[in-house]
Amino acid sequence: MQCLVYNTTGEPLELVPALMGLVLHLRGKAEILETVPGRVARSPRLTFPLPASVVLRKHRRIRSRVATLTNEHLFLRDGHRCVYCGRHRRELSGREQLTRDHLVPRSKGGADKWLNVVTACSSCNHRKDDRLAEELLRRPQSAPWIPARQDLVLRRLARAATVA
Numbered sequence: 001m002q003c004l005v006y007n008t009t010g011e012p013l014e015l016v017p018a019l020m021g022l023v024l025h026l027r028g029k030a031e032i033l034e035t036v037p038g039r040v041a042r043s044p045r046l047t048f049p050l051p052a053s054v055v056l057r058k059h060r061r062i063r064s065r066v067a068t069l070t071n072e073h074l075f076l077r078d079g080h081r082c083v084y085c086g087r088h089r090r091e092l093s094g095r096e097q098l099t100r101d102h103l104v105p106r107s108k109g110g111a112d113k114w115l116n117v118v119t120a121c122s123s124c125n126h127r128k129d130d131r132l133a134e135e136l137l138r139r140p141q142s143a144p145w146i147p148a149r150q151d152l153v154l155r156r157l158a159r160a161a162t163v164a
Helices: 016-028 073-075 123-126 149-163
Strands: 002-006 013-019 031-042 047-056 099-102 117-121
Touching: 002 016, 002 099, 002 149, 013 016, 016 031, 016 047, 073 099, 073 117, 073 149, 099 123, 117 123
Parallel strands: 002 047
Antiparallel strands: 002 013, 031 047, 099 117
């Protein structure tokens, strides 16, 4: 069960476990916006409704609106799909896994930046090797883009809703 945490401005900050959202509320750091119907947390004497979303009482300053480039964020941006063959991570077989692929390889001056990296399955990444995508006549099915932090929070929320 996940809880969406909003900043005082109303922008989504992150997804946390529902119990963490309840702890934020009980410590006076957040106000519950909505609860999960029929779900509660119990102590020996008290019962608390589990929050589905909370808003912080004090504004949390965010240094950068752009998300940090990690594999988790990259895979989330690309929907856990290989941009070359389109397979989802659940469709990968055996030892295959999702990897980070540089459109312009680092050996050829490519940077480790959002607009130069995509999600690729290990088979496609191995096939591409140290070449440009144009050399293989195989272009990514979707263009890379720079996600904001809240884009990834909303994608994670949507993914959690489909899993549940």
